[in-house]
Amino acid sequence: MTRTLALIHTSPMLVPMFDTLCARILPDWRIFHMVDESLIRNTIAVGRLDKPTTRRMVAQIQSAFEAGADAVLVTCSSIGPGIPVARQLFDGPIFRIDEAMAAQAVSIGRRVGVLATLGTTLEPTIQLIRDTAASQGRDCEVISDCCEGAFEAVLRGDTETHDQRVRASLDALMPKVDVVVLAQGSMARVLAAIPPESLSVPVYSSPELAIQQIRSTL
Structure with missing residues (x-):
């Protein structure tokens, strides 16, 4: 059975690189991307990852699992500190890029x-x-x-x-x-x-x- 990985990005420029990496390292997986640039822009504006942005990141992860992902990778290090929160809420594996x-x-x-x-x-x-x-x-x-x-x-x-x-x-x-x-x-x-x-x-x-x-x- 083919497994599915969702990648959550805050910049579209990372999509081609991860397509190449996944094709080489995870050739049997189905891949889909979710991009929300506002997550990083809001984090930069505030100077840190705040609660509203954490909630929206969690919502993206929930959407990824509901769309059929078996695992989720969050590719932005600036919002990585919110991942422990998400791991408390979902049973599926959530990976932090760094x-x-x-x-x-x-x-x-x-x-x-x-x-x-x-x-x-x-x-x-x-x-x-x-x-x-x-x-x-x-x-x-x-x-x-x-x-x-x-x-x-x-x-x-x-x-x-x-x-x-x-x-x-x-x-x-x-x-x-x-x-x-x-x-x-x-x-x-x-x-x-x-x-x-x-x-x-x-x-x-x-x-x-x-x-x-x-x-x-x-």
Whole structure:
């Protein structure tokens, strides 16, 4: 029997990337996407994930299960802190895009670098890294950086400026840490364009690790 995965996005730009990943890693699954840009826009406006936006995210997850999803992946790290709430309400598996990445990072290094282009993503990712390290009984020091202007550039369609700023920040962060995580799924293509020999420490992005987690878990 074919199983179904629903992906909840806050940006349509992630859809093609996840289509490609799912076709390779979950070839026997049916996939459908749900996009609500207001979830991230409202979170940015407030400066954090608030209760009204959490309720609307939960409503999206409910809609996904009612539409026939066997599992749901929320692909926006900024709204990830609301997922524990949703897990209390639904029996079906709900995946947070950055959980597998956090677990991988804290398992191999004590000094973890977190790179983001949004403050609303940076803080939840830092907290997730710390919580994950605590759950594994590991010491962890988080060193973070927010790439100023990169998010605004990508909103203008200027992906070249976005990628250049992310790469420059990554180059500056790597000498300070044992491992780096890229806090947003949209940053994955920057990593894909960097030759592995140019990376002085392991660098992880969340999309592929999240899809692999779904495969190994289900």
